[in-house]
């Protein structure tokens with residue numbers, strides 16, 4: 144994973160609550176066995192007027208002019224501003240893969256669904272939770288003729304919008320540490336192999352049936 | 360003794376504490392995972408990750424794999440026609456061979472929806488941690504297991520290390536007190552809970568369900584309730600252990616046997632919240648107030664009793680909420696204040712990991728028996744949750760009841776719950792479904808889903824519209 148560095152990016156406002164993972168990446172695209180290439184199908188059913196299928200070239204598909212992603216103002220947006228419970232629904236990691244593949248780096252909302260938030264962090268996407276009032280204010284700014292830009296400083300836990308006051312945000316210390324250093328969780332955990340083995344030995348005494356060979 | 364001065368703990372606390380390998384300076388626990396279930400959609404990239412890093416599964420025997428999302432539910436002898444679906448299922452088979460993981464392949468009578476077969480095989484046991492790359496892993500919490508869905512990176516993490524890095528979620532008690540009315544099922548209970556607390560109501564929490572009405576549910580019913588914890592925003596749902604739990608587990612293929620079973624059962628009986636244990640949040644629901652539920656919108660919290668009507672967004676004070684109500688009504692093709700009982704349907708889907716178990720099929724068959732699907736309903740399908748559920752249903756003659764009533768009797772899989780196979784809604788079609796999500800496009804682009812219980816779905820099939828099954 145790439146370490147997360149301070150950057151400045153444009154904000155795309157998606158003014159809907161409870162945006163679910165089926166909307167972020169519809170199920171037909173889950174048939175892929177790859178980790179990449181989901182960006183063109185991000186928000187597929189809202190973004191295009193026709194029905195999308197995997198493997199199709201999206202360049203010639205009819206765009207829905209009313210969907211915010213197709214608004215030229217937000218073509219280069221790296222920050223997605225959303226409403227509460229963003230990412231609810233399934234555990235598909237294809238949702239953060241699609242968001243990241245499209246170019247988003249930061250998601251801002253009043254709340255995120257738990258599994259989605261974990262998946263986002265594992266893919267170097269930073270989910271930031273802010274209170275409803277601040278979100279409302281950002282929506283008001285982001286809807287203008289000139290897109291709102293925000294400088295995101297994860298180390299300082301601070302957002303600096305192109306207009307207005309800086310905004311502090313909270314983030315779990317462990318997640319912050321992983322994002323800032325681009326750490327691979329599995330590598331970290333494997334360093335604890337001895338402790339895992341000791342745990343297994345202890346449990347094997349207490350609850351042996353959990354370790355009986357499971358195959359039938 | 361020191362143990363007696365310990366504060367009372369919840370069931371969730373006990374399972375959590377038992378699985379901590381270590382805790383780091385950020386308060387993140389390295390949590391041991393006893394069981395992982397694997398399916399074809401969320402695993403290929405995890406196996407690929409292992410391969411690229413030259414890693415092996417730590418305990419291959421702690422995993423079980425099954426294809427369910429993409430499998431066809433008819434004409435299985437033809438194989439999987441869609442080449443992309445076929446590739447995904449074949450990739451799962453190849454990965455299981457390469458990494459030594461047991462697989463219930465499509466032709467195996469034990470194949471089925473991952474959350475149906477785990478309990479059915481006795482793979483899910485009290486006090487365990489269970490994960491799967493699927494949000495409805497919460498189902499397994501019905502057995503007093505801490506079971507939650509994970510993403511593909513975490514699937515890989517568990518394969519490689521048998522552990523996960525987790526912050527402890529908060530705890531929430533949902534107590535459904537008193538007795539359920541006649542004809543009210545577990546599905547109505549959980550939809551009513553979601554209607555009450557909202558789809559984000561459980562975010563950051565593990566829900567424990569308790570109260571007389573939950574105790575009175577069968578294991579199948581408890582699984583239905585825990586299954587939809589994720590629709591309430593919770594990572595997991597769980598229910599304490601009683602003799603029903605233990606009886607269900609006796610003689611399952613993967614349950615402990617003989618003396619070891621008795622030893623395990625003694626331990627399982629200790630897996631309940633201590634009296635006086637504290638929760639971060641408590642919600643109490645009066646069972647007597649729960650009526651048969653029907654969702655009207657595009658989120659499971661958009662739910663009302665069958666004897667009421669579609670809400671009016673103009674009467675909703677919160678502008679964001681009113682906006683999402685309007686959006687949902689447009690998508691669903693419904694007018695405000697339409698009585699639920701006047702909504703006609705085109706298709707019916709009975710199945711899924713929420714309601715695809717034997718008890719669900721019995722409830723639907725009881726309503727369908729001696730009746731016929733309405734002419735206006737173009738397709739009513741029953742998809743058993745597993746091959747073994749299908750066998751059992753056929754042994755009881757339920758298949759005949761359904762077929763005689765004009766339902767299609769299919770092979771097990773996720774089917775029209777998410778329409779990754781050929782079973783789907785066309786744009787504008789309206790479906791009474793026993794599954795768990797009514798999101799836009801969930802059952803096919805432009806499709807309109809109303810979530811109900813199996814009995815309500817069968818009654819809707821016969822009437823061609825929603826009806827109150829209590830008066831049916």
Ligand code: SF4
Pocket residue numbers: 427428472473474493495711712713772773776777794795
């Ligand atoms: S039945 Fe539906 S909800 Fe359950 S695992 Fe399959 S797709 Fe997911």
